[in-house]
Amino acid sequence: MEVWDKMQTAGSMLVAMAIRGSRTPMEVVMEDLYHRVARWISSSQRVVVFTGAGVSTESGIPDFRSPGGLWERYNPDDFTFQRFQESEEARLRYWAMSTEMYRVLKTARPNAAHLAIADLYRIGRLDCVITQNIDGLHQASGLPRDRVIELHGTALEVGCLGCGKRYDRDEIQERLLRSSQAPRCEDCHGLLKPATISFGQQMPQRETAEAFRRAEQSDLFLVVGSSLVVQPAASLPLAAKKAGALLVILNRDSTPYDSLADALVRGSAGEALGKIVGEVRTRMGLAPST
Numbered sequence: 001m002e003v004w005d006k007m008q009t010a011g012s013m014l015v016a017m018a019i020r021g022s023r024t025p026m027e028v029v030m031e032d033l034y035h036r037v038a039r040w041i042s043s044s045q046r047v048v049v050f051t052g053a054g055v056s057t058e059s060g061i062p063d064f065r066s067p068g069g070l071w072e073r074y075n076p077d078d079f080t081f082q083r084f085q086e087s088e089e090a091r092l093r094y095w096a097m098s099t100e101m102y103r104v105l106k107t108a109r110p111n112a113a114h115l116a117i118a119d120l121y122r123i124g125r126l127d128c129v130i131t132q133n134i135d136g137l138h139q140a141s142g143l144p145r146d147r148v149i150e151l152h153g154t155a156l157e158v159g160c161l162g163c164g165k166r167y168d169r170d171e172i173q174e175r176l177l178r179s180s181q182a183p184r185c186e187d188c189h190g191l192l193k194p195a196t197i198s199f200g201q202q203m204p205q206r207e208t209a210e211a212f213r214r215a216e217q218s219d220l221f222l223v224v225g226s227s228l229v230v231q232p233a234a235s236l237p238l239a240a241k242k243a244g245a246l247l248v249i250l251n252r253d254s255t256p257y258d259s260l261a262d263a264l265v266r267g268s269a270g271e272a273l274g275k276i277v278g279e280v281r282t283r284m285g286l287a288p289s290t
């Protein structure tokens with residue numbers, strides 16, 4: 001990995017520090033890395049950004065697996081699709097957990113990472129975002145809907161498991177306040193469930209196929225804030241890499257695919273992406289984003 005190779009060349013780093021002023025060796029290494037990734041992005045034709053819960057933690061939405069994340073307080077086994085279908089008790093438990101998360105999502109705003117990704121689109125360097133997130137923050141940051149592939153659905157809508165009818169989430173949240181039963185469809189009496197994909201539920205076919213197609217056509221595939229452990233989404237970096245793309249992983253913690261990455265950036269998504277996209281603008285002769 002580039003970061004670690006460079007850390008071993010302590011001598012050249014000291015020279016670099018002397019030339020560049022009083023930055024720490026780590027800062028020098030990180031800046032070199034940002035510049036390298038920015039150079040690759042500037043010369044790429046089809047950049048695909050793949051995001052997970054980590055892109056939204058700086059908006060105040062906890063991820064699942066980090067300390068303090070949702071899986072510390074809830075048992076994922078209680079929230080499978082099968083359980084939801086099987087019992088009213090499981091559905092009420094699901095709606096309670098989901099309502100807690102929705103309250104946070106509803107007031108969250110895009111952070112520096114979402115804005116930097118939207119900026120990449122604005123300057124003509126983004127093919128699309130493939131996201132595991134259900135919070136709608138990429139669209140809220142200014143990306144057109146057709147540039148965002150939501151692999152795990154959206155928490156901003158509710159769907160009927162019987163007839164597929166979609167409902168506005170706020171309307172169903174209102175209903176929940178007035179009833180002690182899990183909500184049902186007004187047309188077919190089917191079960192209503194937030195339009196997100198639960199464990200054990202089938203992935204959306206069109207979105208999944210489109211995500212693999214875009215990943216395989218990309219020349220640079222940038223992962224941001226995903227532990228890369230949830231399948232089949234976690235195979236996308238592999239598919240992109242096999243088809244010839246450069247793979248960049250930006251995540252706070254390690255992932256199972258780190259050893260495959262052409263560049264590995266460990267750090268905060270907002271800070272790192274802000275710097276990388278700022279550098280892309282400079283390289284393209286554009287003014288800094290306002």
Ligand SMILES: NC(=O)c1ccc[n+]([C@@H]2O[C@H](COP(=O)([O-])OP(=O)(O)OC[C@H]3O[C@@H](n4cnc5c(N)ncnc54)[C@H](O)[C@@H]3O)[C@@H](O)[C@H]2O)c1
Pocket residue numbers: 051052053054055056057058061062063064065066069132133134135136152224225226227228229230250251252253254267268269270
């Ligand atoms: N915001 C959301 O919509 C949201 C939130 C929680 C969970 N989820 C769902 O949960 C599933 C979890 O999978 P996942 O892989 O996306 O998330 P995850 O919780 O498994 O992993 C998140 C990763 O992001 C990293 N991270 C956290 N904050 C970061 C930051 N500020 N900068 C850089 N990296 C950061 C962590 O190190 C971790 O590896 C997804 O399928 C998604 O549908 C969505």
Ligand SMILES: [Zn+2]
Pocket residue numbers: 160161162163164165185186187188189190
């Ligand atoms: Zn229905």
